[in-house]
Amino acid sequence: xxxxxxxxxxxxxxxxxxxxxxxxxxxxxxxxxxxxxxxxxxxxxxxxxxxxxxxxxxxxxxxxxxxxxxxxxxxxxxxxxxxxxxxxxxxxxxxxxxxxxxxxxxxxxxxxxxxxxxxxxxxxxxxxxxxxxxxxxxxxxxxxxxxxxxxxxxxxxxxxxxxxxxxxxxxxxxxxxxxxxxxxxxxxxxxxxxxxxxxxxxxxxxxxxxxxxxxxxxxxxxxxxxxxxxxxxxxxxxxxxxxxxxxxxxxxxxxxxxxxxxxxxxxxxxxxxxxxxxxxxxxxxxxxxxxxxxxxxxxxxxxxxxxxxxxxxxxxxxxxxxxxxxxxxxxxxxxxxxxxxxxxxxxxxxxxxxxxxxxxxxxxx
Numbered sequence: 594x595x596x597x598x599x600x601x602x603x604x605x606x607x608x609x610x611x612x613x614x615x616x617x618x619x620x621x622x623x624x625x626x627x628x629x630x631x632x633x634x635x636x637x638x639x640x641x642x643x644x645x646x647x648x649x650x651x652x653x654x655x656x657x658x659x660x661x662x663x664x665x666x667x668x669x670x671x672x673x674x675x676x677x678x679x680x681x682x683x684x685x686x687x688x689x690x691x692x693x694x695x696x697x698x699x700x701x702x703x704x705x706x707x708x709x710x711x712x713x714x715x716x717x718x719x720x721x722x723x724x725x726x727x728x729x730x731x732x733x734x735x736x737x738x739x740x741x742x743x744x745x746x747x748x749x750x751x752x753x754x755x756x757x758x759x760x761x762x763x764x765x766x767x768x769x770x771x772x773x774x775x776x777x778x779x780x781x782x783x784x785x786x787x788x789x790x791x792x793x794x795x796x797x798x799x800x801x802x803x804x805x806x807x808x809x810x811x812x813x814x815x816x817x818x819x820x821x822x823x824x825x826x827x828x829x830x831x832x833x834x835x836x837x838x839x840x841x842x843x844x845x846x847x848x849x850x851x852x853x854x855x856x857x858x859x860x861x862x863x864x865x866x867x868x869x870x871x872x873x874x875x876x877x878x879x880x881x882x883x884x885x886x887x888x889x890x891x892x893x894x895x896x897x898x899x900x901x902x903x904x905x906x907x908x909x910x911x912x913x914x915x916x917x918x919x920x921x922x923x924x925x926x927x928x929x930x931x932x933x934x935x936x937x938x939x940x941x942x943x944x945x946x947x948x949x950x951x952x953x954x955x956x957x958x
Contacts, residue, residue: 598665599631600711600921603701606636606673607716608723610682610690611898612908614644617716619910620917621668622653630921631665633658633710635697637674643681648906661709673700683904691722699727702740705889712890712920716913717898720764731764733893734884741889748785748885750859751869751895752919753876757794757859758868759786759885770864774806774819776827782861787837789885790859792930793923799858802848803828803841806863810844845871869895878911881919890923892916 607613618641621632634641638657645652656664658671673696679689698718704710720732730736738747751758761782762773783801790799803824807817814821824842831837843853845862849871854860862868872880873895880895894912902908 599629600924601631601633601663601709602917602920603704603710603713604632604634605694605697605701605713605715606634606640607694607697608690608719608898609640609679609693610685610687611717611719611900611903613716613898614641615648615903615906615908616894616910616913618645618648618650620914622651627666627668630917631663631667631669633663633669633671635671635673635701637672637679637693638670640674640679640681640693641670647904650906663709671700671704673697684900686719686722686900688722691719692725694718695723695725695728698736702737705741712892712924714916714920715891715893717894717896719898733891734763737884737887737889737891742887745886745888746781746785747887748782748789750786750789750883750885751872752881752883753879753915756854756872756876757790758872759859759861760865760868761861762864764865767864771806771819774823774863776823779824779827780831783831783837783839785886786859786861793885793926795926795929796858798838800856801837801839801859801861802843802854802857803839803861804845804848804863804867805842808844810842849875878909879915880912881916883919883923890920890927892920
């Protein structure tokens, strides 16, 4: 139907000196794209036009949003740079580009809270130049947890059709990782990951592999004690007490090298590069970064600002396109899950040896 509201996808412009607008423009240039959703870009029409012309890309109709009026079945743009004249300098990391990225992100989150958009897809930011009094976080994940988490904890998940990798620790110096690997941290991330695989990805009984911290799973204490003292006992507790299907710890090199990851629905890695180096090697072209555990569905491509290729019209948009598809799929999966698990039927069977209340199902109660 012409007036039917489709899923509204809020797209933040990211760092204006990187490849964000290039992958956005290439993704949305497909005429059929706005038939599956209503894209809403948070950024600047002036900056977007500069990128389009510099890349020698054809234009397409864009509705500039005024007074909050979103046009369905069309590409929309919300101006977030105000009267600031942002200068685009391809490949340069500067505070002006970081400020423009933050303004777009803040506006998208505000609209999400007001039910103006359904999901958020973020173009890459520079984690250094976006820092300010308003943004003091290591990245999108931590900022979103504070803004929309409402007490819930976020979990970084890298995914494609065949592989889902979550992290116990994220943007943390490597020297601090061992102290952060605690039973409490593993349990917290495992609970979020297990529930996300069920609700967000539609997997009823997820099988989750857990990686070791040390080489060769610590070699029974020779190369480290975290596996036998912390990780393995925690996994046993999660399985025995909560029936979460978690297995490991597996040495990361052999686990990915021999393809063991294909036997599992998800992989929980101990730290950032342990999980992401393998994931990006296997799935760089279509990988998606998903922030699980929050009320807001947020995805992004699994690459950075691409300063080294910005302005050259060589950036590939497939990861960004998949980020939008994944956000839509997860949004729909959540709707189905919530509908199926709302107001469950009352128990209508009898257990031997227990007092049972007999219900007269012919009467209203």
